[in-house]
Amino acid sequence: MLHLLIFLLLALGDFSAAKDVVYNFNVTWVTANPDGLAERKVVGINGQWPLPIIEVDKGDQLIVNMYNGLGDKSTSIHFHGMFQNGTNDMDGASMVTQCPIPPGSSFTYNFTVNQHGTYWYHCHTDYCYPDGYRQALIVHDKDAYFAHQYDEELSVTLSDWYHDMMEDIKPKFMSLYNPTGAEPIPNAFLFNDTTNLSLSVKPNTTYLLRLINTGAFVSQYFYIEDHTFKIVEIDGVYTEPTEADTLYISVAQRYAVLLTTKNTTDKNYPIVTVADSTLLDTIPSDLRLNSTSWLEYDGSAPHPQADITVAESSDLVPIDDSTLVPYDHMPLLENPVLSIQLDVVMGMLDTGKGYAFLNDISYTAPKVPTLYTALSAGNQTTDATVYGEFTHPMVLGHHDVVEIIMNNNDSGAHPFHLHGHNFQVLTRFPSYGADFFELKGGDPVPYDPSNHSAFPAYPPRRDTLVLPPQGHFVIRFVADNPGVWIFHCHIDWHLAQGLGMLFIEAPTQLQEQMTIPADHLAACSAGGIQSKGNAAGNTEDYTNLKGQNVQPGWIPDGFTARGIVSMVFTVLSAVLGMGSIVLYGLSDLKFSSTGSTDGQDVSDEYRD
Numbered sequence: 001m002l003h004l005l006i007f008l009l010l011a012l013g014d015f016s017a018a019k020d021v022v023y024n025f026n027v028t029w030v031t032a033n034p035d036g037l038a039e040r041k042v043v044g045i046n047g048q049w050p051l052p053i054i055e056v057d058k059g060d061q062l063i064v065n066m067y068n069g070l071g072d073k074s075t076s077i078h079f080h081g082m083f084q085n086g087t088n089d090m091d092g093a094s095m096v097t098q099c100p101i102p103p104g105s106s107f108t109y110n111f112t113v114n115q116h117g118t119y120w121y122h123c124h125t126d127y128c129y130p131d132g133y134r135q136a137l138i139v140h141d142k143d144a145y146f147a148h149q150y151d152e153e154l155s156v157t158l159s160d161w162y163h164d165m166m167e168d169i170k171p172k173f174m175s176l177y178n179p180t181g182a183e184p185i186p187n188a189f190l191f192n193d194t195t196n197l198s199l200s201v202k203p204n205t206t207y208l209l210r211l212i213n214t215g216a217f218v219s220q221y222f223y224i225e226d227h228t229f230k231i232v233e234i235d236g237v238y239t240e241p242t243e244a245d246t247l248y249i250s251v252a253q254r255y256a257v258l259l260t261t262k263n264t265t266d267k268n269y270p271i272v273t274v275a276d277s278t279l280l281d282t283i284p285s286d287l288r289l290n291s292t293s294w295l296e297y298d299g300s301a302p303h304p305q306a307d308i309t310v311a312e313s314s315d316l317v318p319i320d321d322s323t324l325v326p327y328d329h330m331p332l333l334e335n336p337v338l339s340i341q342l343d344v345v346m347g348m349l350d351t352g353k354g355y356a357f358l359n360d361i362s363y364t365a366p367k368v369p370t371l372y373t374a375l376s377a378g379n380q381t382t383d384a385t386v387y388g389e390f391t392h393p394m395v396l397g398h399h400d401v402v403e404i405i406m407n408n409n410d411s412g413a414h415p416f417h418l419h420g421h422n423f424q425v426l427t428r429f430p431s432y433g434a435d436f437f438e439l440k441g442g443d444p445v446p447y448d449p450s451n452h453s454a455f456p457a458y459p460p461r462r463d464t465l466v467l468p469p470q471g472h473f474v475i476r477f478v479a480d481n482p483g484v485w486i487f488h489c490h491i492d493w494h495l496a497q498g499l500g501m502l503f504i505e506a507p508t509q510l511q512e513q514m515t516i517p518a519d520h521l522a523a524c525s526a527g528g529i530q531s532k533g534n535a536a537g538n539t540e541d542y543t544n545l546k547g548q549n550v551q552p553g554w555i556p557d558g559f560t561a562r563g564i565v566s567m568v569f570t571v572l573s574a575v576l577g578m579g580s581i582v583l584y585g586l587s588d589l590k591f592s593s594t595g596s597t598d599g600q601d602v603s604d605e606y607r608d
């Protein structure tokens with residue numbers, strides 16, 4: 001009787017009842033030439049690239065049946081920004097919530113989408129999405145507060161683009177020849193996976209324009225000449241409508257804006273995207289940092305190039321996302337139970353390569369996906385030890401308010417992303433705008449609890465936030481989503497260098513709600529990876545971490561980074577009995593492992 005009642009209520013209350021939305025993805029290599037400059041292999045789906053946009057309505061069940069037809073590379077899918085509440089096993093992060101899916105294996109992602117707004121999907125396995133495996137995921141919501149304020153919808157991705165394959169870039173990046181960890185410089189910047197695109201618009205019409213940075217590295221500024229717009233959503237969170245003319249969109253961030261077109265159709269207007277050149281160590285003379293696309297009112301009228309008046313990208317003044325107000329006015333979370341302070345540091349270890357650290361840990365993937373450790377550890381699941389030292393695990397209590405203080409000791413901006421949650425942004429220094437880069441290369445200004453801007457009553461929430469060079473931010477969230485969630489810099493190079501850590505959230509509750517589907521376990525077997533045991537793969541004694549993957553050793557006291565590089569070269573030349581070194585193929589040799597007496601260095605494999 002009760003069931004019948006509930007059924008009737010559901011049926012009457014909602015005319016567009018939740019439905020299953022099924023996608024079948026056959027993932028294979030295809031070729032593409034999105035910038036017109038170089039044809040290359042990219043990851044395609046069902047023989048196509050650009051990839052299909054996933055579109056669902058709020059409340060739908062999304063089912064993606066994926067077959068890995070790449071032949072030579074493992075993969076996975078992360079649905080960026082989806083909370084995966086109750087479905088942590090569908091989060092897609094390799095060696096965190098699943099085994100990488102080896103070639104020839106199938107895997108089903110299946111979860112309920114109880115969110116709305118602008119998201120994206122991308123693979124989350126050892127350097128893979130910059131090869132093209134990324135696209136928009138849109139959750140339509142007929143109940144959005146602005147649903148009746150627009151006529152049409154447009155969605156556009158921005159991204160950096162490399163002409164070389166990740167498998168070719170990776171060994172040069174994590175290499176003795178790149179001890180400072182300089183990030184590979186993209187070859188181009190794409191606007192919706194192409195260049196010189198015209199968006200045809202009607203006059204006197206309001207568009208909901210969704211913008212998603214699906215890049216691997218570089219943030220981009222966005223503006224439209226002689227137009228303003230109203231921000232209504234950031235990272236899936238509706239905001240009070242806020243007028244703006246310029247946005248700064250880091251990789252993984254999303255904005256949805258209402259754009260009303262002009263009443264006249266005599267001109268076309270440049271849509272300008274400008275790459276944040278402060279992130280680039282060098283700027284090749286042939287790299288076009290700014291790109292012009294067009295808001296096209298009349299296809300036969302001229303399409304002028306953007307008139308960029310500022311000399312440096314950092315002179316553009318974007319709206320400060322930390323000042324936006326969420327439409328639901330969720331109040332500031334008070335009295336955190338746990339406050340975690342993290343310092344971002346970049347440096348070298350004794351392999352002579354560049355790494356990234358939160359405090360002194362460079363995230364190193366475990367031998368068993370951490371979710372599977374949490375599920376198989378019995379009552380030891382709440383003991384952080386079982387997850388290993390180098391996954392940087394932090395166990396969170398169910399419903400605890402958690403605060404994270406991030407201090408940046410590095411001169412790069414880092415867009416940090418938390419899986420499974422939005423977080424409130426309490427404060428950030430310096431703020432977006434003219435001063436954002438003012439500390440770059442100088443002394444870090446860590447967060448001072450006795451000297452900060454007043455926390456907003458209704459802090460903005462999002463899932464990816466930019467940490468300014470040498471600056472800081474403070475965020476809070478509620479641990480109301482049992483699961484293993486990775487918190488990491490979304491610059492793919494930095495994640496590969498270890499700029500991440502794990503939250504093991506309410507693992508006891510997680511054990512009660514989760515059973516791993518058979519195809520997920522089969523992916524482990526097919527890849528020769530255990531689906532039980534602690535971080536070292538020990539299934540008998542979960543507190544014995546012997547054999548765990550470890551980060552490389554510290555450079556011994558008294559050695560400078562420069563010294564270690566020349567020592568590595570000396571040792572190599574001695575070992576090889578050569579005066580001059582043949583460069584090819586040496587980049588993966590290691591000369592010592594002082595910090596890994598009973599462990600195994602996994603400096604480059606499955607760090608993300």
Ligand SMILES: *[C@@H]1O[C@H](CO)[C@@H](O)[C@H](O)[C@H]1NC(C)=O
Nearest residue numbers: 025026027028046047067069
């Ligand atoms: C995937 O696509 C490839 C190439 O078109 C094809 O050979 C293969 O049979 C497809 N596999 C599946 C499971 O659809």
Ligand SMILES: *[C@@H]1O[C@H](CO)[C@@H](O)[C@H](O)[C@H]1NC(C)=O
Nearest residue numbers: 033034035036037194195196
């Ligand atoms: C886009 O325009 C630029 C500059 O006019 C040109 O160099 C480039 O080849 C164009 N891209 C494509 C894909 O045609």
Ligand SMILES: *[C@@H]1O[C@H](CO)[C@@H](O)[C@H](O)[C@H]1NC(C)=O
Nearest residue numbers: 061062063108109110111112
């Ligand atoms: C998806 O998950 C739901 C809820 O757990 C389940 O009822 C359904 O059978 C699953 N569908 C597929 C295709 O796995």
Ligand SMILES: *[C@@H]1O[C@H](CO)[C@@H](O)[C@H](O)[C@H]1NC(C)=O
Nearest residue numbers: 050053154155156192193199
């Ligand atoms: C952007 O590209 C996607 C797929 O490639 C397409 O579906 C979408 O319509 C494009 N957006 C615009 C505004 O043209």
Ligand SMILES: *[C@@H]1O[C@H](CO)[C@@H](O)[C@H](O)[C@H]1NC(C)=O
Nearest residue numbers: 151203204205206262263264
């Ligand atoms: C613009 O559209 C509004 C309603 O959509 C209409 O009232 C108005 O007359 C239009 N203006 C022009 C100049 O077309």
Ligand SMILES: *[C@@H]1O[C@H](CO)[C@@H](O)[C@H](O)[C@H]1NC(C)=O
Nearest residue numbers: 203204205260261262263264
């Ligand atoms: C278009 O015309 C309408 C009605 O005349 C006016 O209210 C509106 O402000 C105009 N829109 C723009 C963008 O100029």
Ligand SMILES: *[C@@H]1O[C@H](CO)[C@@H](O)[C@H](O)[C@H]1NC(C)=O
Nearest residue numbers: 288289290308310311312313
């Ligand atoms: C825009 O691009 C042109 C050509 O690459 C360059 O000369 C100019 O400095 C760029 N401006 C900015 C602000 O990046």
Ligand SMILES: *[C@@H]1O[C@H](CO)[C@@H](O)[C@H](O)[C@H]1NC(C)=O
Nearest residue numbers: 343345359360409443444446
């Ligand atoms: C980061 O910089 C601050 C201020 O200079 C310093 O106190 C702190 O020890 C540094 N953190 C690490 C992990 O090196």
Ligand SMILES: *[C@@H]1O[C@H](CO)[C@@H](O)[C@H](O)[C@H]1NC(C)=O
Nearest residue numbers: 377378379380381382383508
């Ligand atoms: C965990 O379980 C074991 C046996 O199942 C029991 O002996 C032990 O006391 C439990 N430990 C805790 C901390 O509850």
Ligand SMILES: *[C@@H]1O[C@H](CO)[C@@H](O)[C@H](O)[C@H]1NC(C)=O
Nearest residue numbers: 429445446448450451452453
């Ligand atoms: C408070 O913090 C700001 C920004 O970090 C700094 O400029 C100022 O000097 C600090 N004031 C005091 C009294 O420490």
Ligand SMILES: *[C@@H]1O[C@H](CO)[C@@H](O)[C@H](O)[C@H]1NC(C)=O
Nearest residue numbers: 083085086420421422480481
């Ligand atoms: C997850 O769902 C529970 C209710 O089942 C809810 O209390 C909690 O707020 C949700 N968390 C997130 C992050 O969606």
Ligand SMILES: [Cu+2]
Nearest residue numbers: 414489491494
């Ligand atoms: Cu980073």
